[in-house]
Amino acid sequence: MIGRSGLRRRRAAASALAAGALARYYRVPLPEDGIRMVDAPILAVDLECTSLDLAAARILSVGHVPIDRQRVDLAAARYLVVNAGAEATGNVAVHGLTDDVIATGAPLERAVEQVLQACAGRVLLAHHARIETTLLSRACQVLYGAPWHPPVIDTMVLERRILRRGADRPDRAGVDLATARERYGLPRYRSHHALTDAVACAELFLAQMQQWPGRPPTLGRVRLG
Amino acid sequence: MGLDRVMDVELDQIRDFLAQHQPYQDLPPEILDEVPARLQVAYFRRGAVVIELGARNEHAHILRSGAVDILDSLGELADRDAAGDTFGLSSVLTAGPSLYRIVAHEDSLCYLLPAADFRELMSRSEAFAQYFMRQQVGRFRDAVAPLRLSDPGSAMLRTQLKEILRREPVTAARHTPVDEAARLMAREHVSALLITDGPQLVGIFTDRDVRARVVAEGLDPSVPVGEVMTPDPVTIPADRLAMEALAELSHHQVNHVPVMQEGRVIGVVTAADLMRLARDNPTLLLSEVAQQSDVSALAAVVARLPQVVRSAAGAHAAPGDVARFITAVADGATRRVVRLAEAELGRAPMPYCWVALGSQGRQEAGLHSDQDNAMILARDPTPQEEQYFTALAAYVVDALATIGYPRCPGEVMATNPAWRVPVDVWRRYLGSWIRDPQPQAVLNAQIFFDMRPVLGDRSLFERTRQVVLEQAPRSRRFLAHLAQAAHTAKTPLGFFRDFVLDGSGREQRTLDIKAGGLAPISQIARLSALALGNRALGTVDRLRSAADTRVLSADHAADLVDAYDFLTALRTRHQVHSHAEGGPVDNRLPPASLSPFERRHLKNAFAVVRRTQSTLPYVYRTEVVGS
Numbered sequence: 001m002i003g004r005s006g007l008r009r010r011r012a013a014a015s016a017l018a019a020g021a022l023a024r025y026y027r028v029p030l031p032e033d034g035i036r037m038v039d040a041p042i043l044a045v046d047l048e049c050t051s052l053d054l055a056a057a058r059i060l061s062v063g064h065v066p067i068d069r070q071r072v073d074l075a076a077a078r079y080l081v082v083n084a085g086a087e088a089t090g091n092v093a094v095h096g097l098t099d100d101v102i103a104t105g106a107p108l109e110r111a112v113e114q115v116l117q118a119c120a121g122r123v124l125l126a127h128h129a130r131i132e133t134t135l136l137s138r139a140c141q142v143l144y145g146a147p148w149h150p151p152v153i154d155t156m157v158l159e160r161r162i163l164r165r166g167a168d169r170p171d172r173a174g175v176d177l178a179t180a181r182e183r184y185g186l187p188r189y190r191s192h193h194a195l196t197d198a199v200a201c202a203e204l205f206l207a208q209m210q211q212w213p214g215r216p217p218t219l220g221r222v223r224l225g
Numbered sequence: 226m227g228l229d230r231v232m233d234v235e236l237d238q239i240r241d242f243l244a245q246h247q248p249y250q251d252l253p254p255e256i257l258d259e260v261p262a263r264l265q266v267a268y269f270r271r272g273a274v275v276i277e278l279g280a281r282n283e284h285a286h287i288l289r290s291g292a293v294d295i296l297d298s299l300g301e302l303a304d305r306d307a308a309g310d311t312f313g314l315s316s317v318l319t320a321g322p323s324l325y326r327i328v329a330h331e332d333s334l335c336y337l338l339p340a341a342d343f344r345e346l347m348s349r350s351e352a353f354a355q356y357f358m359r360q361q362v363g364r365f366r367d368a369v370a371p372l373r374l375s376d377p378g379s380a381m382l383r384t385q386l387k388e389i390l391r392r393e394p395v396t397a398a399r400h401t402p403v404d405e406a407a408r409l410m411a412r413e414h415v416s417a418l419l420i421t422d423g424p425q426l427v428g429i430f431t432d433r434d435v436r437a438r439v440v441a442e443g444l445d446p447s448v449p450v451g452e453v454m455t456p457d458p459v460t461i462p463a464d465r466l467a468m469e470a471l472a473e474l475s476h477h478q479v480n481h482v483p484v485m486q487e488g489r490v491i492g493v494v495t496a497a498d499l500m501r502l503a504r505d506n507p508t509l510l511l512s513e514v515a516q517q518s519d520v521s522a523l524a525a526v527v528a529r530l531p532q533v534v535r536s537a538a539g540a541h542a543a544p545g546d547v548a549r550f551i552t553a554v555a556d557g558a559t560r561r562v563v564r565l566a567e568a569e570l571g572r573a574p575m576p577y578c579w580v581a582l583g584s585q586g587r588q589e590a591g592l593h594s595d596q597d598n599a600m601i602l603a604r605d606p607t608p609q610e611e612q613y614f615t616a617l618a619a620y621v622v623d624a625l626a627t628i629g630y631p632r633c634p635g636e637v638m639a640t641n642p643a644w645r646v647p648v649d650v651w652r653r654y655l656g657s658w659i660r661d662p663q664p665q666a667v668l669n670a671q672i673f674f675d676m677r678p679v680l681g682d683r684s685l686f687e688r689t690r691q692v693v694l695e696q697a698p699r700s701r702r703f704l705a706h707l708a709q710a711a712h713t714a715k716t717p718l719g720f721f722r723d724f725v726l727d728g729s730g731r732e733q734r735t736l737d738i739k740a741g742g743l744a745p746i747s748q749i750a751r752l753s754a755l756a757l758g759n760r761a762l763g764t765v766d767r768l769r770s771a772a773d774t775r776v777l778s779a780d781h782a783a784d785l786v787d788a789y790d791f792l793t794a795l796r797t798r799h800q801v802h803s804h805a806e807g808g809p810v811d812n813r814l815p816p817a818s819l820s821p822f823e824r825r826h827l828k829n830a831f832a833v834v835r836r837t838q839s840t841l842p843y844v845y846r847t848e849v850v851g852s
Contacts, residue, residue: 070267071337074236184268185332187290189238189306196238198264203334206268
């Protein structure tokens with residue numbers, strides 16, 4: 001986890017090195033620290049990848065959907081399958097992407113560019129965001145010569161915090177996406193699909209904000225994931 | 226590559242959900258495919274207000290999970306929706322304020338479909354449109370509180386401030402001398418001046434300030450108004466309800482509140498404005514009508530009718546209730562005027578009954594309706610008695626005309642000696658129309674079958690009506706003549722650009738909503754009641770009691786009732802609007818004033834009338850009278 005000032009420093013450093021789509025991304029200013037988290041412009045992102053081992057994982061598909069004024073905007077939802085190459089098998093049973101589908105996918109650069117463009121000026125939202133930030137940042141390093149440091153809200157972190165304040169014992173209660181959603185009465189979705197999971201995460205975030213114990217958190221006051 | 230194709234697949238979960246629920250499952254697949262990408266998702270915690278009563282709402286809400294309560298304007302539970310149901314339509318369909326308050330009964334996830342997209346779906350799929358029309362009409366009928374005559378606060382509760390602002394704000398800069406400001410207020414007839422700095426509202430200066438802060442303090446009248454104004458006054462947003470403004474006024478003990486919209490001041494609402502709103506109360510108007518002691522005072526009270534109707538219609542009173550209220554005022558005025566006449570002419574020499582005919586008889590008067598009335602006398606009058614009733618009828622008809630009820634151009638009024646006759650003559654009239662029907666005479670006589678006693682000896686009316694109840698159902702030829710007339714009454718086909726398309730393909734500039742819709746339905750209703758020997762007078766009552774009988778199928782009856790309500794609501798809106806604009810209050814709607822949705826619904830209403838009309842020749846065997 002990094003705080004806001006740390007994030008700003010890192011962004012400034014990365015911005016100086018960045019080329020292409022990443023440079024354009026860094027030029028768009030972020031929302032103010034004082035804004036309520038729930039009112040911030042947000043992009044919910046989910047990646048499906050070849051492996052849980054982040055060091056070896058490759059991106060197979062990307063789904064993202066924005067949240068504006070507490071509404072998930074499906075009209076702006078996007079999904080892209082990435083052509084990760086023939087060696088990128090992964091667990092077809094989990095993500096449902098066969099080699100044939102992957103072979104028709106877009107180049108990784110196009111997927112990354114699309115996320116950067118959609119995320120400009122927005123806060124990244126993901127459930128267990130480390131996967132998204134790690135893989136996309138690594139791709140940026142290769143493609144544009146600098147890492148990607150978006151401000152991040154992680155619904156998994158938020159869920160732990162909510163549980164810690166409540167009576168439940170967080171170490172016992174599940175915080176995976178499906179379990180967390182169930183806690184808020186959100187419908188059951190087929191998971192492990194990048195866009196479905198992005199939408200599911202966005203909905204979870206809206207629910208968490210509605211049920212947040214105490215004063216609504218601002219972007220600046222929470223530590224970012 | 227097909228990005229969109231891939232994405233379509235991905236909102237499949239939402240598409241599949243919609244496909245499991247009516248009426249989305251009836252949409253053609255290619256249309257259904259487009260729906261998910263037009264949605265937004267919102268989450269509401271249990272107890273949260275999803276749509277506020279009276280609020281503008283821009284989306285049809287499709288409930289994905291959870292449950293919502295639909296509460297009517299009195300806070301009564303009108304319905305509870307579950308997953309797959311669509312709500313928020315009262316405002317989406319009318320582009321008006323929500324008739325309901327919608328509250329999350331459980332934690333709820335909703336898909337929001339923008340109103341424009343929803344209307345597009347309605348225009349693209351007949352089944353889709355039909356489904357929601359039925360749902361909405363049903364809800365309107367069952368759930369909207371009828372015009373509550375005992376509910377003085379209704380207009381206050383339901384009227385937004387921007388609806389009662391009557392003029393542009395009167396403003397002055399802060400350096401304006403007080404005497405000049407006072408002159409401006411006098412010239413503009415306002416009791417408060419808004420002090421602005423560019424577009425910014427910086428203060429308010431009222432006539433009370435002139436007295437208390439300038440005159441009483443002995444200040445030089447050339448002092449700048451900025452020094453004596455109330456700086457940073459209390460303001461209120463334009464979308465708040467009148468009631469909230471009243472609360473603000475009393476809380477801050479002020480008489481004026483500037484009304485703001487998008488950071489700009491758009492007017493001032495005063496305590497007097499709010500009092501006037503409270504006065505736009507049907508009960509109050511009716512009781513005042515009954516209390517007036519001369520014709521001009523009565524005229525002044527009845528002159529408020531359009532405004533009260535406007536409030537009631539704005540408060541979404543059921544269309545039939547508005548018409549009943551307008552009729553009640555006409556009845557009340559008639560009773561009052563007859564009493565005034567008797568006070569002047571002395572007591573009547575014999576019992577009589579004053580009856581209303583036509584739309585007033587059916588309790589369906591509009592704002593423009595003219596007089597249709599008659600008198601039933603107990604017996605043959607002597608010449609002297611005849612003189613008395615002549616004078617009485619003249620007094621009443623004249624007074625009603627003065628008050629604002631125009632004379633009947635066809636002279637169907639109690640002043641016409643033919644319609645001021647003894648009960649035996651009335652029985653003969655009606656009997657001969659029924660037994661020996663002449664086509665034109667029967668047509669002209671139709672309004673007499675909508676007779677209703679307004680005051681006097683009711684038994685005279687009962688004896689008159691007895692003839693109709695006994696003889697009409699048995700008189701095939703009489704019914705066949707009426708059926709023939711009802712069968713051939715013309716309704717428009719629909720609209721083309723901004724013209725009304727009549728049955729022969731001609732384009733008319735205005736829609737005559739009475740001749741083209743209300744009257745043909747009333748005719749069918751009257752015919753049904755006569756054939757069944759039914760006492761009901763109102764069109765809707767007549768249709769309901771004729772539903773599922775040998776003369777009218779349950780479906781046709783229900784469709785006609787819905788169509789009649791819809792046409793009545795449109796007519797009320799048109800008349801209220803025309804009155805407010807100072808135009809003629811009539812039945813002629815310019816098609817340009819109708820939304821595409823209303824045009825479509827109108828077209829359906831006309832089709833309903835034609836469908837029922839086409840059955841009449843078979844039901845009533847009109848071939849016996851020829852065509």
